[in-house]
Amino acid sequence: MKEIFLNFQLSKDKMNALKGGQKQACHCGGSSLIFHVEGTKYEELEATAGERCGSAGWACTPVKAN
Known part of the structure; x- marks a missing residue:
């Protein structure tokens, strides 16, 4: 089961892009x-x-990634 979840891991840069x-x-x-x-x-x-x-x-606000 753990190996299956490893296929869905994202890099820190990609996670930051997703959260904006x-x-x-x-x-x-x-x-x-x-x-x-x-x-x-x-x-x-x-x-x-x-x-x-x-x-x-x-003041700054994160911009959501599309």
């Missing part, structure tokens, strides 16, 4: 302009969205 954890829809504080950022960890998002938004702050 790679691509993020972000916006700067006080703005409705949406831009996309790649990343799953806060540090990755801060490096891109934080740099773009500066002191205005930012």
Whole structure:
């Protein structure tokens, strides 16, 4: 039975793509302009969205994979 389940295992990258954890829809504080950022960890998002938004702050939401 265990061997059967091994056939259905997915890599971490594929699992992240399914749950929508790679691509993020972000916006700067006080703005409705949406831009996309790649990343799953806060540090990755801060490096891109934080740099773009500066002191205005930012928020991101994972984009679901189709």
